[in-house]
Amino acid sequence: MESNHKPQLTAKDFFLQIGIIVALYVFAISFITFLFEIINYSFPDRLAGFADPYSYSIRFAISTLVVSFPILLFLLNILSKDLLKNVAKRELALRRWFIYLTIFITSVTVAVDLIVLVHTFLGGEITTRFILKVIAVGFVALSIFGFSFRDLRGDFFVKPKSRKISLWATSIIVISLVVWGFVVVGSPNHFRNLRDDSQRVNDLQNIQQELLYKYQNEGALPNSLSELEDKFSGYVVATDPKTGEAYGYKGPAALATTTLTFELCANFAEKTEDLAGRGDYSNGYSVSYPSKDMYYDPTFGNSNWNHEAGVACFQRTIDPIKYPVNPPAPRPL
Secondary structure, three states: OOOOOOOOOOHHHHHHHHHHHHHHHHHHHHHHHHHHHHHHHHOOOOOOOOOOOOOHHHHHHHHHHHHHHHHHHHHHHHHHHHHHHOHHHHHOHHHHHHHHHHHHHHHHHHHHHHHHHHHHHHOOOOOHHHHHHHHHHHHHHHHHHHHHHHHHHOHHHHOHHHHHHHHHHHHHHHHHHHHHHHHHHOOHHHHHHHHHHHHHHHHHHHHHHHHHHHHHHHOOOOOOHHHHOEOOOOEOOOEOOOOOOEOEEEOHHHHOOOOOEEEEEEEEOOOOOOOOOOOOEEOOEEOOOOOOOOOOOOOOOOHHHOOOOEEEEEEEEOOOOOOOOOOOOOOOO
16 A cells, blocks of 8 residues: 655755755856856956956855865765655655756756857857856756756666766866866965065055155155155155065166166066956956056056066156156245
8 A cells, every 4th residue: 555654844854955055056156156267367358357366256266166065065965865764755845846946047047058159159259268158157057957857857866876976076077177276376375475566566666656756855866765764754665575675776876877767676476467358348348446556466557567576676767847846845934
């Protein structure tokens, strides 16, 4: 006689299913974001904007992948063991609802992906990076669709090894891409070096501005940077953010040149990288980041501050017409 007993949904079942669906969607979104950023970086487009030199999006996507993917595997493993012991739970309404929801979302994603591809092709805007992004979205969506569909049919219970093979293959792909991401964008030490170099250039820009003020107020450049320090205003010449050493300076006397030429030097950890076109698009316009006047970084700084790794010097000559000497203020009577 056939039993009409229906599986009961427990708190464990509910939160396990919720945890899996959340971890799956977070993983999928971060994985696609990661692929998009890597594609942008690897295939620059002259119509795109500048890439973020500190690769915030890629680093955040990697961080999310590193956390969400092991959680997803852990929860799937718990669920698999539970369903092998309790066969009736395979028919839980909540579980089937979530599987159908995932199949529906991935099906719509693939359809939209194809529509965007055709629409972009008809508009003549096909680029390598766009095709790769379409492939990336299609790959992720179809992979999740295939896994969910096989899970719904019960294939993984008939052939448990096929489930393990699928998860191992996914793990290898994810780990390989994360390693690739570190190779492309650099290690944490690389980003630390970029921040140090950003501060160095910012310091040199400030010193250059003080030298200009000095010239405009006194009609001459100093022989050393210590002459710029002012106890009244509290200005102190900056030093290297990592070593604390003074920045290099050569005035007119040391250069044996005109009285309006000087040279500033610093020891940089990294070379200036060209990140033009490695960003994304924003409604047909380049993505904008904070102004280079707010702070320097290797992307937004102008070419006057490009440098190689190691000691780099920047020679400047003040234009007396553009920057005339200020007339002295009248003495009080």
